[in-house]
Amino acid sequence: MSIAILGTKVGMTRVFDEGGASIPVTVIQCGPCVVTQIRTVEKDGYSAVQVGFGEMKARNSTIPLIGHDFKAGTTPKRVHQEFRVTSEEVANYALGQTLTLESLAGNKFVDVTGISKGKGFQGTMKRHRFKGMFASHGTERKHRAPGSIGGHCSNRGFGGGLKKGKKMSGHMGAEQITQRSADLVRIDVENGILLVKGPIPGPNRAIVTVRAAVRLNRSKTKRAAEAAKA
Amino acid sequence: MALQTIIENINNATLRTDHPRIDVGDTVRLHLRIIEGQKERVQMFEGVLIARTGRGITEMITVRRIVENMGVERIIPLNSPKIAKIEAVRRGDARRAKLYFLRERAGKSRRLRDRRRGMKHVAGSPVVQQG
Numbered sequence: 001m002s003i004a005i006l007g008t009k010v011g012m013t014r015v016f017d018e019g020g021a022s023i024p025v026t027v028i029q030c031g032p033c034v035v036t037q038i039r040t041v042e043k044d045g046y047s048a049v050q051v052g053f054g055e056m057k058a059r060n061s062t063i064p065l066i067g068h069d070f071k072a073g074t075t076p077k078r079v080h081q082e083f084r085v086t087s088e089e090v091a092n093y094a095l096g097q098t099l100t101l102e103s104l105a106g107n108k109f110v111d112v113t114g115i116s117k118g119k120g121f122q123g124t125m126k127r128h129r130f131k132g133m134f135a136s137h138g139t140e141r142k143h144r145a146p147g148s149i150g151g152h153c154s155n156r157g158f159g160g161g162l163k164k165g166k167k168m169s170g171h172m173g174a175e176q177i178t179q180r181s182a183d184l185v186r187i188d189v190e191n192g193i194l195l196v197k198g199p200i201p202g203p204n205r206a207i208v209t210v211r212a213a214v215r216l217n218r219s220k221t222k223r224a225a226e227a228a229k230a
Numbered sequence: 231m232a233l234q235t236i237i238e239n240i241n242n243a244t245l246r247t248d249h250p251r252i253d254v255g256d257t258v259r260l261h262l263r264i265i266e267g268q269k270e271r272v273q274m275f276e277g278v279l280i281a282r283t284g285r286g287i288t289e290m291i292t293v294r295r296i297v298e299n300m301g302v303e304r305i306i307p308l309n310s311p312k313i314a315k316i317e318a319v320r321r322g323d324a325r326r327a328k329l330y331f332l333r334e335r336a337g338k339s340r341r342l343r344d345r346r347r348g349m350k351h352v353a354g355s356p357v358v359q360q361g
Binding site: 008010011013014015016018019020022027029193195204205 | 233234236237240241244263265287288307309310311312
């Protein structure tokens with residue numbers, strides 16, 4: 001996996017394509033990210049690149065962090081994230097190097113990862129798309145209930161208790177979600193602005209990571225091939 | 231840059247400023263770009279503007295016309311590049327923001343009063359009190 005670019009989810013709007021079709025887009029302000037640390041096999045036992053993103057007032061940061069970022073010759077950063085790269089690839093990165101959207105230019109699809117909005121404690125209908133029960137036909141006070149949760153069955157097929165991972169009510173959201181192969185509608189390398197088709201996880205102002213699409217489905221593979229040909 | 235400014239900048243690049251002022255009740259003529267195969271041509275659609283919804287980049291207009299005794303409505307984003315031009319043909323006097331009642335009207339009652347004749351103001355011009 002290559003290094004992803006960190007960015008802030010700005011919000012949604014719409015743009016029109018050449019045919020006049022309205023495309024819903026999410027605006028992401030990306031970078032500039034700074035390489036704040038390089039981990040090597042000799043020193044750390046694995047190879048990775050640590051990237052810092054987001055300005056922060058020095059008085060809100062901590063002295064160890066200020067020193068950490070100072071070593072890379074940069075101001076205190078709000079977010080630090082490591083990306084594993086092979087030991088050969090590590091040589092391409094230098095401490096204090098700035099990463100911009102250039103690496104994404106030319107891509108047609110991107111993966112956007114973020115922390116989804118927290119939904120609190122939710123029932124099975126919202127959390128797991130259960131269908132609930134009848135609205136009528138004698139149903140009383142059980143319209144949104146999950147129904148039977150099964151008999152006494154362990155993972156080994158016997159014993160008491162429920163099977164592990166049984167879908168039930170519980171906390172929903174506030175987890176890492178990757179929006180895969182979202183259409184890259186527009187890329188503005190100069191200002192670090194990315195327009196991605198459709199929604200992405202998290203609230204506005206959330207930190208997201210953007211990387212070139214890892215895997216495409218069939219129709220998108222076809223479109224990517226057509227774009228490469230044209 | 232403030233986050234909202236970023237979105238505004240993106241929107242401002244698309245917002246159309248070349249449209250004349252059109253109000254609900256006006257009869258407007260839309261010049262619509264139609265792409266047929268390789269060729270592009272302009273199609274006219276003339277009718278009464280019965281609704282404007284949304285604002286900014288999402289603003290939509292609803293234009294109603296009668297074709298062979300059938301009502302036809304087109305709903306189109308005001309900022310769409312599909313619109314080559316908008317002309318205000320006639321200023322109508324509407325006292326409502328949405329003229330959906332016109333759908334039930336037929337014959338003479340379908341017409342709206344013209345705003346020019348003894349009306350309080352013409353769209354786009356300052357309000358003039360008339361004795």
